[in-house]
Amino acid sequence: MNKQYYLSNNGTHIGPYTLETVMKKIESQEHQWTDYVYDEAMGEWVMLLEHPEFSAKLSSKPATRPSSVPTAASFKTNLKDKEWFILKEGNNYGPFCQLDLVQMLQEKTLFEYDYVWHAKLPAWKRVAEVEDFSPEAIRKLKESHEQELAEIFFRRRHLRASYGASLIVHNNKTVFRGQALEISAGGAGVLIDNPNLQPGQSLFLHFQPGDGVPPFNAVCQIVSKQYIKDGVSAADPVKYGVKFTTLSQSVRESIRNYTTAKVA
Template structure:
């Protein structure tokens, strides 16, 4: 049985700690529920909030008002304008120094939380929470998608990113690779079906693409063939879906949706070609 544990917080590996040490650091705020712990039993990093040995210690900080139950199908069918309008008045924009807000996240049938507003922003940046996930906090009457709340709108997040507060700046990462606009036609397949699409931007590490398939989810792997465009020759690359833009009113699996993909394996020469284009052409 594992007695010592390593944790990963803010891109730093810490430890080893006993499980009691980890509990104390959680209680003291030195660790966040969204930090990771390495479990020898699964040979992988797992979110602290998903580790059963720690889950009980995260339960005391529950909201005064019961978290509402939700029928995801009913919520997803509600008129977006009506839902967003009602939620906006209940989820007022928090100040950058607000730390006591208690947000809950609904992913499938599982509820996680409570989290502060900053922790939700951090999870959005780290792709642990997505625009299509549901969130709730008192006094909201129902769960709402992240994309439907003004407090999580791009303008609000950009305003935060421009803050001089060091604590806020830690929430945002700097892009590792330069990007450039890129308008290539492409073909995507997952070993079962094939879809057509186009690229919107590209870097040596990945791309923003739009394709006629609204059903893919972050974590899935697809094979993408980029056709020649903007000075780049055609190339093939295995990719992982890392982001998906929420689109209102989707009623068909063939509705065009924008995805962010990460290149898992790419030819070295092509990588250099993309890097050269991205660093020489303004994005």
């Protein structure tokens, strides 16, 4: 009997499917590499891009580097051309189109510090160093009013809602205090009274009870950082976006129920 998988997208669980069926759904763009799959053997929901069996299918398509800097004519890339590759933890994945990467940036599954490559680049570069993904380029796409682009910017894998709860934050060295601003089953927006934390860093967060959600603990990774004031001092809180890397399924469901009720 073939191994079966369930897929999740926008809070809906469907399946079971075989690996081959899931791959067909990805190829037909019915599902994305950033959607989640449930593996009974692992006992948890994992992003397709990070699941070992599915990522092996993706990483089997190797990226090759150019021997010279491409000409200006080769820079004319369609947003839907699958010509981008991502480097994560020593493995390259792809090809993706530019719209795929924009969507990953919106969903916080690709970050400014991750490396990407395209035929017009002489080497792997961090997303923050690539003009196609600069704030100005993303803003132009967002303001283009194209329906397909609008769906990317408004599509979210996890519903988000305002959430007020105090936090205790630990980074294996020091304990800080914080305040939750918003929450989803995938992560949270929080204020922390430390301006020196950086994207990519792991944190342990203890959420006090708030707005009907019981207290819970979560291991998180910082994915974004925003200064609240122009003149930053050590006493000024900073808004951090975090994704949950370790969170019990019961807590995740509790948060999902909370955000669904708030948004409805």
